[in-house]
């Protein structure tokens with residue numbers, strides 16, 4: 278259904294994609310997470326394979342079939358996702374951080390189920406490591422691409438994340454839109470890059486968007502080299 282070029286543009290390239298939520302344990306029966314379905318990341322992994330890449334999908338807990346040809350690396354927490362991504366980073370060509378990584382985790386993971394206690398109503402949290410920012414600081418030849426989930430000021434916040442995390446591109450979506458964000462099959466995004474690069478993609482399936490995102494970014498990168 279989609280237009281595919283005869284020459285596979287990602288042939289010989291290694292693409293690492295993270296997808297889904299992370300899960301931060303509180304005790305053996307409870308955890309903190311978010312509404313990420315993993316659909317955009319899985320669509321990107323499928324697209325990367327179709328465009329010829331060796332594709333590694335570092336996935337948080339989701340209920341989606343693994344796209345054919347993708348190497349899956351299942352993780353649970355933000356820390357496990359960080360370690361998995363770092364293990365693949367040195368010989369990766371493109372890393373796309375689609376995952377909705379938890380920003381906080383419980384300071385202690387209780388070994389036993391926590392019991393209700395009089396006056397106990399707070400859970401102590403600590404920040405997780407920012408994986409995308411870690412990659413932005415570490416990168417040499419890699420193209421580092423992040424996502425941004427926003428509810429307002431989408432372009433301004435995405436621009437801020439691009440700079441702060443030293444990413445090459447940020448793909449931002451407005452998670453309040455009905456056709457966009459968590460759980461939907463469609464997405465509306467804006468791609469932000471350095472030197473005020475900006476391109477909008479309006480209400481298309483995540484599968485079609487995935488192919489177009491690769492084609493657009495690869496074309497822009499080629500342009501930058503000339």
Ligand code: CTP
Nearest residue numbers: 374375376378405406407408409423424425426
């Ligand atoms: N991200 C990450 N590690 C984290 C948090 C976020 O790698 N601990 C990545 C996400 O995978 C995404 C990008 O950073 O590619 C932006 O995530 P988002 O939640 O939109 O932004 P944050 O930087 O966490 O800022 P905030 O949630 O405060 O808007």
Ligand code: CA
Nearest residue numbers: 377378379380
């Ligand atoms: Ca966040």
